[in-house]
Amino acid sequence: MKKWIMTSIGMIWAGLALNMVDIHQAVAQMPSAETDDPHYQYADNKTCGTCHQEKLRDYQSSMMGKTPYDKVFRQFYAAVNAKGEPDGIGFRAFKPNGPSDCASCHTPDVVLDAGHELSLEEAIKRGSKGISCDYCHTIKDVKVIYDPDSKRYDTRLWKMVTRARGNVKRGPLKDAKSPFHGTKFSPIHTRSEFCAACHNNQEHLLSLDTYHVWKQAYDKGVVKQTCQQCHMPVGGKDRRIAIGGPVRPASQIHRHFFHGGHDADMVKKAATMKIETSNDANGLVVKVDVTNSGAGHTFPGAATLRNVLLVVDALDDNGKPLAHVGSKKELLPPLAGMGKTPRDFGGHVGAMFARPFATKTGKTPTGGFNADHVLFDTRIYPRQTAHREFHFAKSASSHGRVRVRLIYRWAFKPLVDKKGWKMDDIVIFDRKLSS
Template sequence: MKVLIHLAVLFFSIPVFAANEVKDDPAYQYQPNSYCGACHQEQLRDYSQSMMGKTPHDKVFQQFYLGLNAKGEKDGMGYKGFHPDEPGDCANCHTPDVVLNEGHEVDLTEAIDKGSQGISCDFCHTVADVRVIRDPDTGRYTTDINHVVTRARGDTKRGPYDDAVSPAHKTVMSPIHLKSEFCAMCHLNQEHLLSISTYADWKAAYDKGAVTQQCQECHMPTGGKDRPVAIGGKVRKAETIRRHLFHGGHSKDMLDKAATLKLEAGKKDGVLVVDASVTNSGAGHTLPGGATLRNIILVVDAQDAAGNHLQHLGGKQEKLPPLAGVGNTERDFAGHPGKMFARPFVTKTGMVPAGGFNADHELFNTRIPPRETDHSTFHFTLPEKGAIKVTARLIYRWTYKPMADKKGWDLEDIEMTRQSVEVD
């Protein structure tokens, strides 16, 4: 309401400041999102729907941090289950305001109790710079937010426009807000392993020329009609207004654009041979992304004319691993013909999957880099007669099914695409 009063009474131009004027006010108190949303209503609506906008209060995230199951019972599966007396670095990205204020790692619960606004509007738009620090000798990154982020707390808000004026605050055009390096402050995390590698994966593809877009161009798409970005502001071209939805793996629309599946099948030496090609045709980073729990499973099935499943003849290398789900439900695919695209971590004692906080090494890494194609071959028995139908599906899961089963999490299978071919 205060902002609306400002608009009604104090609607005057405030000069745009130069981008290199970085002044940080340690006494500044971050404003809640609702304050910013009084004028930036569309942005607040978008952001409130996003996964980023739900942190740090997202239940699944908190349960993984605290080592709790969906019922709130301790199960040891999570950061606090392994490091009960240490704060960890989870708060760095989920409550960055408090961590930066304190100058060191903070327990997540403590950060929330101290009034963290999470990854708020005001936090992001008072960031002046983000540095990507990589040791060229070891290849390891420095990702502690206290070392990579420069803040400019105060009444000057930083964003993509060089002509923005506001009656509520000063404005400055910020080049870092248009670059993937801004996202690297959280979508890059170095522990014993590079537990979140999204930025590094994108950068490798960008440097090769396989990708030409910045993160914002995919995850903050433009569109709609010409409109102002704030109440009372100038009308801007729709193609200059980026949505704040931050859609990713939880979005069916994004997944539909991420991969291309090609399926071929034929008879050879008395056996049905199926070739499946999966191309990372749309993602600017690996498929799936850089968080270790994300996985995509290719499920291949062959049936005779009567709908009976043909016997699979291939070895272990043609079958999905236990991480695809062990059980008797139609969603448990372990041992089924197919392939998993993922990068699961393993502890020193052999526990899998592991989080970045207790990982010792990778079990395997089958993620597909941007614009590259993975080829897999599968073998089945031939029926005595009749046509054969082969179907392949790509299914996205934000975590491994065995973990979701143990935690009691509601895990949705999102079908990205499917292809079918018939063999006479």
């Protein structure tokens, strides 16, 4: 037993030593200039993760860490369903060949090398490593370009981003010393403008407006945090940020999981809900207030497929549904799902918070690439409250029972069904009360 343990420890050390040799070789090959080196080859995330283990674990679980291999992104780009069959839904159905902006944010490294748009197929052929550790930590500056006259941004990546590729890793620490690479304090890494490079997209419409909405709310003091303060939270125990580094206070250590619309705990931080029931001459009135109390931008977020549903049910004492007597505006649109499952809420009493785009011929939902107009924008802006009222017939018994659900979906259900994607609803609230 003891011998087995000793052998195992020996093997672990041998393994670590081997990794270290790899690293020394990798680092030795990196030129150490602080200016941008056009011949520099980005390191793999795994190389950085040998010493920055927590960072690598966090980042591999994130959506940014998965792109461009995230299936939903690829299938929407290629206009194929989950089985890989062409289905006419997505970017390549609109533009079968040639470059596009998709590669810019999903494979930024090779697009910046090129200095112009590439097709995603070409970007992958050129060996893009996606949005990598090394990509982010060799960025020197990001400029947000906005023309107040036309009220339009210029979001072309190569106009916004300046790089300093090389052996110097830039980050938020003023006193970091690594025996393996240079370090440099970089204020841009602590600012929302760093994220703006990709979280704003000016097409015909401003199809992603996360930074834009955040900036307006932040300048007014409505939102007090940066993107990083909410999406790269500090905390936990004091610990090392790298093998070979000192133990640091937790307040200096930023988690890298970038939780967003695919994470139930994160989504639940965004909203609060208040319900009031009363009776008027016609029957039962249910008033619901939904507040964006926790997001630094709209709720739901910018991505054109996200949606939040308010689903309202009213029953009499015997459990029989009360008839809806309000206007059609109190019913959920077809984008809430038109299938036959209990999750298809199209036509059900409720409300949708979303910003679906439509093409010239009225096809919805669609991406920014062929959007002609916004069908409606009912997303809730930071710290704003959406008020909704629903009207039901009088209850035959003296009391009625009301159930109100608030549900988040990262894509419209009709699209998810057509694509054959797997999506769970995130139930933010499920409240039952008697009126």
